[in-house]
Structures are given as structure tokens and as C-alpha cells.
Amino acid sequence: xxxxDALAEKAVDGETPTRExxxxxxxxGDDELMDVVAAAFRVRRRFFxxxxxxxxxxxxxxxxxxxxxxxxxxxxxxxxxxLTYTWLKxxxxxxxxxxxxxGGARRVCLVASGRxxxxxxxxxxxxxxxxxxxxxxxxxxxxxxxxxxxGQAERLAAAGTTAYNHNLNTSGGHYADICGTHEYADRVxxxxxxxxxxxxxCSGLIAGMGETDKDLVDVALALRAxxxxxxxxxxxxxxxxxxxxxxxxxxxxxxxxILAMVRFVNPDAEVRLAGGREIxxxxxxxxxLHIVNSIFLGDYLTSEGQPGAADxxxxxxxxxxxxxxxAGSAGNGASDGVAVAxxxxxxxxxxxxxxxxxxxxx
Ligand code: SF4
Numbered sequence: 001x002x003x004x005d006a007l008a009e010k011a012v013d014g015e016t017p018t019r020e021x022x023x024x025x026x027x028x029g030d031d032e033l034m035d036v037v038a039a040a041f042r043v044r045r046r047f048f049x050x051x052x053x054x055x056x057x058x059x060x061x062x063x064x065x066x067x068x069x070x071x072x073x074x075x076x077x078x079x080x081x082x083l084t085y086t087w088l089k090x091x092x093x094x095x096x097x098x099x100x101x102x103g104g105a106r107r108v109c110l111v112a113s114g115r116x117x118x119x120x121x122x123x124x125x126x127x128x129x130x131x132x133x134x135x136x137x138x139x140x141x142x143x144x145x146x147x148x149x150x151g152q153a154e155r156l157a158a159a160g161t162t163a164y165n166h167n168l169n170t171s172g173g174h175y176a177d178i179c180g181t182h183e184y185a186d187r188v189x190x191x192x193x194x195x196x197x198x199x200x201x202c203s204g205l206i207a208g209m210g211e212t213d214k215d216l217v218d219v220a221l222a223l224r225a226x227x228x229x230x231x232x233x234x235x236x237x238x239x240x241x242x243x244x245x246x247x248x249x250x251x252x253x254x255x256x257x258i259l260a261m262v263r264f265v266n267p268d269a270e271v272r273l274a275g276g277r278e279i280x281x282x283x284x285x286x287x288x289l290h291i292v293n294s295i296f297l298g299d300y301l302t303s304e305g306q307p308g309a310a311d312x313x314x315x316x317x318x319x320x321x322x323x324x325x326x327a328g329s330a331g332n333g334a335s336d337g338v339a340v341a342x343x344x345x346x347x348x349x350x351x352x353x354x355x356x357x358x359x360x361x362x
Contacts, residue, residue, distance in 0.1 A: 004032070004039035011043040011267035016224060022217040025261040030253055040260035041290040047268045048293035052315050053107065053323040055142075055272065055294060056100020059301045060128070061087045061112035067146075067181045070243040071169075071209055071236055073302045074113040076181075079241030082302035087112070087121070093128040094135065103297050103308045106324045107140040108132070109165060111301055115182065116147035116190075126159035133160040142202055147182065148190045153197030164194035165202040167232065171218035174211050191226050204232035204274065207258050208250045216258060220265040230294065231269045233262055235276030237303050250276075252284040259291040275300045286318040316341070 001009075007021055028036055063074045063084030073080035088096070097108040110125060117125065122145075129141050143156050144165035153164060168187050169175070175184035187203075195201045203226060205219045223231055235255055238247040255277075263271050272294035273285075281288055289295075295315075298308040305311070315322055353360035 004035050007264055008039040008042040011264045012046045017264050019217055022261050022265055023213055025264060026213040026216060026257050028257060033253055033256060036260045037256060037287055037290050040263045043263055043267045044291055044293055050320045051293060051323045052289060052320045053294040054105045054297045055107045055109055056105035056297050057109050057111060057301055058093060058096045060093055060110050063113055065113040067115050069179045071178060071206055073239040073242055080239040087124055090128045090131050094132045097132050100297060101136055101139055104322050104325060105297050107142055109142040109144055111144040114146050117145040117152060122152050122155050126155055129159045129161050147186050148193050153194045153199055157197045157199050161199060163200035163202050166190045167204045168219055168222055169206050170209060170211050171215035174215045178209055201228040202230040203228040206234040206236055208236035209244060220262050224265050228269060230272055231262060231266050232272040232274040233259055234274040235280040237276045250280045252281045255281050256287060259288055263291050270294045278306050286314055289318045289320050
């Protein structure tokens with residue numbers, strides 16, 4: 001049995017890997033990459049089969065935040081050329097969220113910039129949640145509104161909100177390097193208050209912000225201690241006009257190792273591949289589906305993702321099934337006998353290169 005087999009077995013049994021084991025995943029070489037992915041896939045398959053949950057982000061209030069999170073294009077003083085607008089109206093929120101549902105999303109995430117909501121903001125969001133749930137009772141709603149004050153989580157829960165997202169983002173030791181206006185402990189407290197109110201806790205991280213392997217393992221273990229139901233893993237989108245502009249420190253292979261480490265540490269959590277997947281994993285995105293069981297469909301808060309149709313095609317091509325969609329037969333991992341969906345739209349007659357006046361495609 002290899003060390004990766006042993007690690008997968010531990011995770012399937014619900015045991016926490018040691019710090020050294022988690023660090024070893026991050027330190028493994030490219031020659032072992034497929035073994036790392038295969039071991040993480042065993043864990044993913046044990047808890048989630050070959051299903052992929054689709055989530056859809058709605059930025060209900062964009063930009064102009066007074067906080068200074070260095071990674072964020074909506075921060076105080078951000079020069080990033082992103083959309084800025086104040087609270088969307090309820091009907092705008094519902095229409096945007098329903099676009100995600102039409103694309104296959106089973107959860108919509110209503111996100112607002114800012115340190116945290118006022119009680120009036122909670123009223124506003126609660127109204128939008130109630131209006132959306134009335135028309136879409138089977139779709140989960142996650143709210144992400146920043147640091148919560150006493151009683152706010154309870155009010156969101158009473159309005160029909162399913163979950164609350166508040167990411168730890170990085171380790172406690174690294175937190176002061178990425179934000180000076182609030183503290184790591186504030187973030188932990190908000191996740192705990194959401195949990196106490198009966199909201200499904202969602203909390204994750206951002207990789208690629210100058211953290212060490214030890215920081216990544218620390219935040220993964222801290223998340224495990226909080227027992228979130230879902231763990232979004234973001235890869236830094238280094239927007240021009242933010243302090244982390246030009247910060248490109250991730251390779252596709254490292255992204256896969258980070259996802260695998262998070263999976264081993266949080267084996268039965270919904271590990272969600274979040275912002276930055278297209279620009280950092282690039283052509284290796286489908287391999288990540290063997291580790292995570294959840295992605296965002298389409299666009300992010302302030303940046304565009306690949307087209308939603310490309311997300312769905314990627315999932316189908318990799319042999320996975322969208323959660324809540326008609327299952328087909330991908331559940332047993334065998335693709336023989338499955339009707340092949342043709343893609344005539346991908347066939348293009350050559351009109352360039354040899355025999356033409358146009359430059360070759362090289
Ligand atoms: S509190 Fe949220 S919106 Fe504001 S800067 Fe930080 S991450 Fe961005």
C-alpha cells in the first residue's frame with residue numbers, strides 16, 4: 001500500500017490526516033500527480049459518487065467596500081475596473097438567481113460587498129430570499145454578507161436562507177498580511193454564529209496569496225475544526241488595481257495538489273472549485289472534477305468565468321453528472337453504452353494555411 005492509498009483510506013474512514021501527511025500532498029512531485037488525483041478521487045467517490053453540484057453567484061451589491069482585503073477587487077481604494085452598484089432590487093435578485101437555476105444550479109449564493117450587513121440590509125436580503133424561495137422552493141439559497149452581528153443569522157434563517165458563507169481565506173498566522181481592517185477571529189466567530197442559527201456553514205480559502213504550504217495546511221485544518229458543510233477553494237484572481245496585482249504563483253499542478261489536500265482533510269465536505277479555476281487550472285480543469293464535487297456555474301462576483309455551457313460540457317465529457325439533473329448512467333463510472341452526444345458545432349471546414357492565402361494555424 002502506498003502512502004497515498006493509506007491517506008485515502010484514512011479519509012474514507014473519516015480520520016484527520018496528520019499535518020505531515022497534508023504537507024506531503026502539497027510537496028509531492030509532478031511524477032506523482034496522477035496518483036494524488038486518483039487517491040483524492042477515491043475519497044470524493046465514496047462520499048459524492050460522480051455527482052457535481054452547480055452553484056450560481058449573484059453579486060447583489062458590488063464594490064465600494066470600506067474593508068481593505070488585499071485580494072479583493074471591491075476593496076477600499078481598489079482601482080480595478082469592476083462593476084460598482086448598490087443593492088439590487090428584489091426582482092433583479094430573483095431574475096439573476098433564476099438565470100442560474102435555468103442553467104442547472106441547485107444553490108444560488110447572494111453576495112454583498114461590505115464589512116457586514118446593517119439590520120436594514122438583513123431585511124432587504126430576507127425579502128429577496130423569501131421571494132426567490134416562493135418561486136423556487138427546491139433551490140438552496142446561501143447568503144454571504146460579511147461579518148454578522150447578534151441575531152442576524154437567525155433572521156436570515158427565518159426567511160428561508162439555507163446556508164451562510166464566510167471564508168477563513170487563509171491561516172490565522174497569515175491573516176494580517178492580507179487584511180488590516182478585521183481579524184481572523186472575527187471570521188471564525190461569524191461562521192460559528194451562522195452554524196448556531198441553523199444555517200449550513202460554508203467556509204473556504206483562497207490560495208495564491210503568498211502563503212506557505214504550512215499556511216494552507218493550517219487553514220484546511222482550521223476549517224475541519226469548524227466542520228463546514230461546504231468548503232469553497234478559490235485561486236487568487238490577481239486583479240490590476242489591487243495590492244496583489246501581478247501575483248501569479250500557482251501552477252495547474254499545484255492547484256490540483258491544494259484541492260487534493262483540502263479533500264483529504266475535509267473528506268465528506270462539499271469541496272467547491274471556486275474563483276480562479278479557469279485562469280489557474282486552465283486545461284487541467286476536468287482533472288479537478290475528480291477531487292471536488294461542486295463548482296460555480298458561469299461568472300464570479302466581479303470577473304467572468306467560462307460560458308456556462310462550457311462548464312456543463314466539461315462535466316459531461318469528464319464522465320460526471322450534474323446533481324439534480326437526469327442522472328443518465330454515469331453513476332457506475334462506465335461510459336460504454338451511453339448515447340454519445342454529437343458536437344457538430346465543433347466541426348469547422350479549414351479555410352486557412354496550405355492551399356490558401358491565409359496564415360497557417362500555428
Ligand atoms: S469585506 Fe468582502 S467585499 Fe469588502 S474588501 Fe473584504 S472581501 Fe472584499
